[in-house]
Amino acid sequence: MNRELYINTIKKECAFLEQEGYIFNQIENNIYYTKDSEREGCRISFSWLEYGDKFDSYGISAEKRFNIIEQEIQKILGGSLLNYYTIHKSPLVDYIPNCLKFSGTENKNCFITNSVNDIELFAELIKEFYSKTAFDFFESYKNIDTVNRQLKELLEAKKIQALLTSSMGNTTILRFYVIAIVCMNNPIKDFFKETYFPYIESSLDNEINKIESDRFKLLQKNLLLI
Known part of the structure; x- marks a missing residue:
């Protein structure tokens, strides 16, 4: 061969x-x-x-x-x-x-x-x-609405990677967030506001969390224009 x-x-x-x-x-x-x-x-x-x-x-x-x-x-x-x-x-x-x-x-x-x-x-x-x-x-x-309807279930089962990809690096969580914003999924938006963002902001001495925090801030700025 x-x-x-x-x-x-x-x-x-x-x-x-x-x-x-x-x-x-x-x-x-x-x-x-x-x-x-x-x-x-x-x-x-x-x-x-x-x-x-x-x-x-x-x-x-x-x-x-x-x-x-x-x-x-x-x-x-x-x-x-x-x-x-x-x-x-x-x-x-x-x-x-x-x-x-x-x-x-x-x-x-x-x-x-x-x-x-x-x-x-x-x-x-x-x-x-x-x-x-x-x-x-x-x-x-x-359409993306079909994916959006599964976000809460995937989050509760801690299996978001079972459906969402990590293409272009470790980007699954970014995808999860963007879908929630675009589809106006309030329960998932609340998860980020009340749980996820406070978690990463509390440990910015971790380089991975710092990079992720910066990415989310850029996403938030861009998504306000949608």
């Missing part, structure tokens, strides 16, 4: 995504199938590792971007809006073909893709994931 054969086999076996309107992108050891519009973007992505002629594939994910949210975070962190995503979903273990060897569990699975046959099996997993999970995931979250 070599890199050219790996990439060409992926493109051949995942051509169904291009038929669905996705565009193939390869950046270093990452493959992205993207579909973008003026208001949102969807992406199916995964990565690979090389050890000589040995290849492992990992990190399959479906992500969706709501521009109205991500453009506010982009103003703080910079870069291209196309690299920002709001929510994500990973495949189930149930989708893994019987003959595809892997290690790990759930969304941390690493798949052995050392031959064309291995890659074909890996592509079967991507097809199953797209048809049985990712497509419905994208359709279920047609």
Whole structure:
């Protein structure tokens, strides 16, 4: 196996995504199938590792971007809006073909893709994931209000990262806040005002908290203009 054969086999076996309107992108050891519009973007992505002629594939994910949210975070962190995503979903273990060897569990699975046959099996997993999970995931979250309605439940369960991404760094909490402001979610806004902001302001000697505090102040200034 070599890199050219790996990439060409992926493109051949995942051509169904291009038929669905996705565009193939390869950046270093990452493959992205993207579909973008003026208001949102969807992406199916995964990565690979090389050890000589040995290849492992990992990190399959479906992500969706709501521009109205991500453009506010982009103003703080910079870069291209196309690299920002709001929510994500990973495949189930149930989708893994019987003959595809892997290690790990759930969304941390690493798949052995050392031959064309291995890659074909890996592509079967991507097809199953797209048809049985990712497509419905994208359709279920047609607008940001659908995400907003889950914020309180995610907060109470302490599982906001189960839905919101950390794309472009450790930005999940920023996303959580921006959605609450844009969607005028008063219970979540109260959480930040009464609990979260006092917490980070009480320990600004911690460099991470200082950076986060500065980011929130910039967000608040920008969001007042919405």
